[in-house]
Amino acid sequence: MGVGVGRRRRWRCALATVAILGGMALPCAVWSQSTKGGGGKLRVFAIDVEGGQATLFVTPAGQSLLVDTGWPDSDGRDANRIAAAVKEAGLQKIDYVLITHYHVDHAGGMAQLLDRVKVGAVIDHGVNREDDATTQRTYAAFAKAIATRKLKRIVASPGDVLPIVGMKATVVSSDGKLIDTPLEGGGDQNPYCKDAEVRPPDSSENGRSVGIQIVFGKLKLLDLGDLTWDKEMELVCPVNKLGRADIYIVSHHGMNLSSSPAMVNALGARVAMMENGAKKGGSAPALETIGAAPGLETLWQLHFSEEGGQELNTADDYIANTEVDGGNYLELQGSGDGSFDIRNSRTGAVKHYAPPVQQ
Ligand SMILES: [Zn+2]
Structure with missing residues (x-):
């Protein structure tokens, strides 16, 4: 890049800074669109699959992990949206696809x-264990698709660290089993357990979800x-075996x-990212809980919840x-110092989160 281009870019950014309204800035020098x-x-791309999940993580080493693939049918709508994010990230392929359930x-x-x-x-939790006809059909199609292409299949267990390079992804739950020792930074007594609502065990595929904690420098993300x-x-x-998280990718679409x-x-997340649809997820009690959570700076949503x-x-x-x-998505770009930015593809606006103040 020539000096002149850099100057023009800085000048545009200065104007954009003047235009900041309510903490939202226009895309500026902080926004990187380089590959790798x-x-x-x-x-991290939270891709809109209309109430399903598809979250793409891309490390500085150029490796990638896609958590879930959205819905079938609709002329490949969700696969097309994932492919667009892959292209946007400058990737030629996805290294790992993790299917939570x-x-x-x-x-x-x-x-x-x-x-x-x-x-x-x-990467997955092993075979399907649910009788529901749709789930059985989904599993059969999944197993056939990966067998046809002779893809390597890795069964995740709690405590495993995924082989992806450039971030540390630790499995905290899989096939109904959970970590029994706390993650680094976890292990404190949890004061919020007192009088907490207890619910009966869930025996569906949901409870067998592969959940991961991602650590990138000082940044911690949780996707269950x-x-x-x-x-x-x-x-x-x-x-609290999980410890804290800076970014909570909201479980179960909210x-x-x-x-x-x-x-x-x-x-105590600073940011929650909810992969909800207009009519799926974004339940009132979950929105209330997350909205009132200590330390939360912003809830981001893929859709307005009716x-x-x-x-x-x-x-x-x-x-x-x-x-x-x-079809609009959210993209987070995180730095090892704990700072991060989130861009809303609908508006192009970026919100910056400074590194946390050292205690
Ligand atoms: Zn779901």
């Missing part, structure tokens, strides 16, 4: 994705798939079957898709 993980940054909104898009994007290996309330409570009560206050409050209404949804700036949109 964004110039030393961890990039075999519900259709997570594993359903696998075959269509494999038709579009090269994948290195698959659709892990349900009873498992959350086991992870954080009476001792449905009221997960996000127990005992866990959400103990995480159930949440004006009162409980986050501000428009932090919603990727309003009532009339679809």
Whole structure:
């Protein structure tokens, strides 16, 4: 890049800074669109799959991990959106696809994705254990798609560290089993367990979700798939084995079957990213819990939740898709010093989060 271009860019950025309104800045020098993980940054794309999950992590080493593949059908809508994010990230392939569990909104898009994007290996919790007909069909299609392409399949166990280079991804839950020793920084008594609501065990595929903690320098992210309330409570009560998280990728699309206050409050996340649809997830109780969580600076959502209404949804700036949109995504770029930025693809605006103040 010539000096002149750099000057022009800085000048544009100065103007953008003047235009800051309510803490939202226009895309500026901080926003990296380079390949190989964004110039030393961890990039995380929360892709809109209309109430399913598809989250793409790209490390500075250029490696990538996709958590879930959205829904099948709809002419490959979700696979197309994932392929677009892969392209946006400058990737030629996805190194690892992790399937949290075999519900259709997570594993359903696998075959269509494999038709579009090269994948290195698959990570999952082992075989499907649910009788539901849709789930059985989804699992059969998933297993066939990866067998046809002879993809390596890795079965995750709690405590495993995934082989991805450039971030540390530790499995905290898989096939209904959980870590029995705390993660680094975890292990404290959790004051939010007192009088916490206890719910009966969930025997569905949700409770078998592969959950991971990601550590990138000082930044911690948590993605538990659709892990349900009873498992959350086991992870954080009476001792919080998860420790804190800077970024909570909201479990279960923000449905009221997960996000127990005992866990959400103990995480103390600065930011929550909710992969909800307009009519799926974004339940009022979950929105209330997350909105009131200590330390939370911003809730980001993929969609305006109809159930949440004006009162409980986050501000428009932090919603990727309003009532009339679809397909817009959120992208986080994290730095090892604990700072990060989040961009809303609908508006192009970026919000910056400074490194945490040292205690
Ligand atoms: Zn789900």
